[in-house]
Amino acid sequence: MASIQDIRRRIRSVKNTQQVTKAMKMISAVKLRKSQDRLVALRPYATKLHEVVERVVTRFEAGSQVPTSVLAQAFLAPREEQQIRVVVVASDKGLCGGFNANLLKAADVFYREKGSLVAHLDVVGKRASDWARKHQHPVAAEFVQIGLPDLLKVAQEIAEGATGQYARGEIDALYVVHNYFHSALSQGPKVIKVFPMAFEATPEAKPEVSHLLEPDPNSVLESLLPRFIESEVYRALIESSASEHAARMSSMDKASSNAQEMIDKLTLNMNKVRQAAITNQIIEIVSGAAS
Amino acid sequence: MDGHLLLEVVTPQRKVFSAEVSELSFPTAHRGYYGILPGHTPVMTPVGDGLITYIQNGQKLLLTVFGGFAEVGPDRVTILARESETPEMLDAAALEIARQEAQKRLKEAQDPLAIATAQADLDATGIRFQALGQTL
Numbered sequence: 001m002a003s004i005q006d007i008r009r010r011i012r013s014v015k016n017t018q019q020v021t022k023a024m025k026m027i028s029a030v031k032l033r034k035s036q037d038r039l040v041a042l043r044p045y046a047t048k049l050h051e052v053v054e055r056v057v058t059r060f061e062a063g064s065q066v067p068t069s070v071l072a073q074a075f076l077a078p079r080e081e082q083q084i085r086v087v088v089v090a091s092d093k094g095l096c097g098g099f100n101a102n103l104l105k106a107a108d109v110f111y112r113e114k115g116s117l118v119a120h121l122d123v124v125g126k127r128a129s130d131w132a133r134k135h136q137h138p139v140a141a142e143f144v145q146i147g148l149p150d151l152l153k154v155a156q157e158i159a160e161g162a163t164g165q166y167a168r169g170e171i172d173a174l175y176v177v178h179n180y181f182h183s184a185l186s187q188g189p190k191v192i193k194v195f196p197m198a199f200e201a202t203p204e205a206k207p208e209v210s211h212l213l214e215p216d217p218n219s220v221l222e223s224l225l226p227r228f229i230e231s232e233v234y235r236a237l238i239e240s241s242a243s244e245h246a247a248r249m250s251s252m253d254k255a256s257s258n259a260q261e262m263i264d265k266l267t268l269n270m271n272k273v274r275q276a277a278i279t280n281q282i283i284e285i286v287s288g289a290a291s
Numbered sequence: 292m293d294g295h296l297l298l299e300v301v302t303p304q305r306k307v308f309s310a311e312v313s314e315l316s317f318p319t320a321h322r323g324y325y326g327i328l329p330g331h332t333p334v335m336t337p338v339g340d341g342l343i344t345y346i347q348n349g350q351k352l353l354l355t356v357f358g359g360f361a362e363v364g365p366d367r368v369t370i371l372a373r374e375s376e377t378p379e380m381l382d383a384a385a386l387e388i389a390r391q392e393a394q395k396r397l398k399e400a401q402d403p404l405a406i407a408t409a410q411a412d413l414d415a416t417g418i419r420f421q422a423l424g425q426t427l
Contacts, residue, residue: 038304045301049371052362056335152303156373211362214336215321223320223337227360227371234303 004277007270011263018259024095025252032184032245034148038238039181046231053197053228056220059210069218070167071225078172078196083119085162085171086110087233089178089240090128092145096244097251099179099187100127106189107131107177119171122158124237148241155234163226166195174229178236179243185250187243194232195225294329297367298345300354300375307375308354315345315368317361325361327368334363338370340415342422353378353422357415378422386423390416 073079088107090100104127111118123129124143132139141161143154165171173193180190213220298315300308316326318341325336338361343354359372393416397409 041305042303044306045303045371048301048362048369049360052335052360052369052371155303211333211335214319214325214334219321220335220337224360227373230373231303 002269002273004270004273007266007273011266011270014259014262014266018256018263021252021255021259025249025256028245028249028252032242032249035238035242035245038148039235039242042231042235042238046235049228049231053224055211056213056224060217069222070169071163071218071222081117081172083171084114084117084173084175085120085122085165086118087122087124087158087174087176087178087236088128088132089176089237090123090125090131091240091244092126094127095251096248099244099247100125103177103179103189104128104131106191108135110175110177110191111135111137114175120165124154124240148238151237151241152234155230155237158233159226159230162195162229166225172196176233176236178240179247180236181239181242181246184246187246192232192236194229194236197228294366296327296329298370299367300343300356300370300372302359302372302375304374307372307380308377310347312345312347315343317341317343317356317368317370320358325363327363330365331363333365334361336361336363338372341418343370343375355381355418355422357418376419376422381419381423383420383423386416386419390420 088103090103094100107128118137120140121132121137122141122143123132123139124146126144129139129142129144141157146154162171162174166174174195175191175193177189177191179187181187295311295313296315298308298310298312299306314326314328316324318339319325320337320339322339324341325334338356338359340357341355343356345352345354355374355376356370356372357374359370359375361371362369390413393409393412397406397413400406400409
């Protein structure tokens with residue numbers, strides 16, 4: 001049986017670990033709030049942009065004059081998928097439960113389906129770049145150690161690159177594999193197709209006002225496309241960041257309560273051992289006095 | 292035509308501006324400014340870099356804008372900007388540093404891409420200074 005001293009030492013070390021996990025949980029909670037704020041701040045922009053795109057696109061479906069430029073066609077008559085660009089978004093750091101494992105599993109499934117089409121792979125986060133190296137997927141661009149304020153720049157870079165590639169016929173579609181953020185308690189991997197996008201013709205889509213497109217329909221659609229991709233990719237990046245912190249928060253919470261359980265068990269054990277020692281001593285004294 | 296326009300400026304980072312104005316103009320991507328009065332024909336157009344001028348309670352005020360998209364309706368104008376600031380959000384001291392840094396890069400830049408980005412950054416600080424100048 002372990003001595004009281006040994007058990008005391010164990011308890012102390014578990015307590016130290018618990019302090020660390022508690023602190024990490026707190027930090028993640030703060031970071032989660034920051035990411036969530038960004039997500040909320042993006043929402044009005046994204047919704048408005050969606051509205052605008054939808055209005056322009058439905059208008060063309062009803063209208064007669066169809067823009068002819070390649071980029072404008074991306075909205076209306078997507079090409080068949082021959083080559084695609086994929087962005088895999090994971091995290092830089094671990095200790096966040098199944099966050100990365102689940103995501104990379106989803107990326108593997110995606111590769112099994114469409115791996116032969118992938119012409120351009122971007123990875124965001126160290127875990128994703130490790131994954132690509134392990135599976136020997138050639139990586140075109142790697143974004144690691146990106147802070148929250150710089151995510152927008154990453155999104156802009158990807159959007160501009162993808163638009164150019166579409167115009168040159170190098171890619172036909174852009175996919176993002178990321179962790180979507182449903183709430184602080186529920187996240188999960190998700191594959192989204194950023195463009196070409198399919199707009200389901202909503203029945204209540206009222207063709208109320210038809211906007212003039214200045215200077216001409218082609219340039220309007222051409223300048224809308226990168227904006228649209230940018231906001232979608234940016235949202236995916238922020239959602240992933242929020243999910244990461246949420247996942248880390250809940251896994252650190254679990255670790256803290258596990259540590260507490262362990263401390264309780266060890267304390268009980270220690271008290272038992274101490275009680276046994278006292279009982280022993282009493283027996284010794286009593287039997288000594290009796291003889 | 293009498294009436295008011297609701298001007299809304301949103302960026303991916305935040306909602307920059309939302310208020311009733313009586314008149315405004317914004318830069319377009321294809322050169323020149325677009326002036327909007329209440330009751331304007333619905334228009335959609337890409338936005339360039341420059342200053343949004345609007346008149347609110349008889350006062351002429353400014354916003355910066357860098358790229359984006361404008362949707363104009365008879366009683367509202369929505370500008371989806373890549374970046375945009377109100378003069379209150381700008382800091383003259385930080386801008387001065389940014390300008391000097393951009394000038395330095397412009398001098399040192401060799402390849403055309405670096406020159407272009409440095410020039411663009413310099414132009415952007417110029418626009419921001421103009422927005423500040425109006426309110427100082």
